[in-house]
Amino acid sequence: MILELKPTVNPQLAVSEVRQLADRAQNFSGQIPGGPIDQVHKWQSLAHDALTVRSVSEFVYSARYFQVLALGSANPFAGSMHLQELTDQEAMLRTEVTELSQMIDVYRAGIGSILVPDTSALLRMKSFVGLPWAELVESSPARVVLPLRVVEELDRHKYGETEYRNTARKLLRSVEDLFQDSLQRIAPLGTTATVEILVVPGPRQHFDGGDQEILETARRLRQFTADSVTVVTLDTAMRAQARLTGLKALEPPASFLRAQELKLRMEANQDEGNGSLI
Numbered sequence: 290m291i292l293e294l295k296p297t298v299n300p301q302l303a304v305s306e307v308r309q310l311a312d313r314a315q316n317f318s319g320q321i322p323g324g325p326i327d328q329v330h331k332w333q334s335l336a337h338d339a340l341t342v343r344s345v346s347e348f349v350y351s352a353r354y355f356q357v358l359a360l361g362s363a364n365p366f367a368g369s370m371h372l373q374e375l376t377d378q379e380a381m382l383r384t385e386v387t388e389l390s391q392m393i394d395v396y397r398a399g400i401g402s403i404l405v406p407d408t409s410a411l412l413r414m415k416s417f418v419g420l421p422w423a424e425l426v427e428s429s430p431a432r433v434v435l436p437l438r439v440v441e442e443l444d445r446h447k448y449g450e451t452e453y454r455n456t457a458r459k460l461l462r463s464v465e466d467l468f469q470d471s472l473q474r475i476a477p478l479g480t481t482a483t484v485e486i487l488v489v490p491g492p493r494q495h496f497d498g499g500d501q502e503i504l505e506t507a508r509r510l511r512q513f514t515a516d517s518v519t520v521v522t523l524d525t526a527m528r529a530q531a532r533l534t535g536l537k538a539l540e541p542p543a544s545f546l547r548a549q550e551l552k553l554r555m556e557a558n559q560d561e562g563n564g565s566l567i
Contacts, residue, residue: 294389294512296508296512298512300389300392300393300396300512300513301393303389304386304389304390304393307382307385307386307389308382308383308386310382311379311382311383311386314375314376314378314379314382315375315379351374351378353370353373353374353377354374356370357370357371357374388490388491391490391491392489392490392491392513393513395474395487395488395489395490396487396489396509396510396513396514397513397514398474398475398485399432399434399475399483399485400430400432401428401429401430401431401432401482401483401516402426402428402430402431402432402516402517402519403431403432403434403507403510403511403514403516403517403518403519404422404425404426404431404432404433404434404518404519404521405434405435405436405503405506405507405510405518405519405520405521406433406435406439406520406521406522407439407499407500407503407520407521407522407524407527408439408442408443408446408499408503409522409523409524409527410521410522410523410541411439411443411460412443412446412453412456412457412460413523413546413547413550414541414545414546414547414550415545415546415547416459416460416463417433417460417463417478417484418463418467418478419479420478420545421479421481421482422478422481422482423481423482425519425521425539425541425542426517426519429481429482430481430482430483431481431482431483432482432483432485432516433478433482433483433484433485434484434485434487434506434510435464435484435485435486435487436487436502436503436506436507437486437487437488437493438496438499438502438503438506439499439503440461440464440486442499443457443460443461444457444461447461452549456547464486467484468486487506487510489509500524500526500527500530503520503527504520504527504530504531504534504536507520507531507536508534508535508536511535511536517537518536518537519536519537519538519539520536520537520538520539521538521539521540521541522538522540523540523541523550528540
């Protein structure tokens with residue numbers, strides 16, 4: 290999408306308003322009184338007030354908009370340029386409606402309380418296939434959502450030289466086994482949970498850090514579904530960031546952790562009890 294939803298906007302409302310704005314652009318292009326300069330000012334004001342999205346200035350104040358202003362009302366080309374601008378913006382708005390509707394379908398594809406594990410949690414927990422995910426949210430079904438960034442980070446671990454290399458390979462193999470059908474979006478995890486890899490249509494927003502992209506995925510899930518969303522991570526900083534953005538966050542219980550992780554946790558607790566500084 291070219292236009293990005295504001296964090297507080299209901300996506301269904303945005304679809305309705307952008308569609309209405311496209312209809313107005315179509316009607317507006319037939320209005321001649323006032324001249325092209327007056328018309329381009331009116332359209333700019335209307336679009337700016339109606340859009341419930343970010344990037345309004347980039348959309349409304351296009352290069353052609355400034356060209357129309359520069360030409361002036363007396364120039365015979367100003368009217369045709371303004372008409373072409375409205376026609377192009379109408380088409381762009383209708384494309385935005387289609388893409389936004391597709392995004393809503395993806396975010397709302399599953400049902401249940403949403404859990405978003407980060408990469409560190411998946412690497413340090415037992416195989417996610419057999420875990421009782423519903424216990425974490427105390428409701429069934431649980432909807433486990435894997436951001437695409439998490440899968441990419443697992444791929445990097447798979448080829449790395451860290452202690453998690455084999456774990457990452459096993460996790461990715463489990464994911465591929467679950468999604469052998471290329472048309473399958475959601476796979477069952479036992480009888481009380483499902484899992485999916487979230488791939489949203491359209492250009493992907495780039496983030497400097499993986500944590501920020503995972504948190505943004507969780508935030509959008511909450512915005513598009515209005516459901517509870519919980520970030521699952523062993524990283525204290527990640528939990529703090531999640532809570533600051535209004536998301537729930539939890540550390541997986543000991544019963545979810547691999548033996549090696551439990552051992553490290555016990556050693557850390559012993560060092561803390563002995564007063565050791567790490």
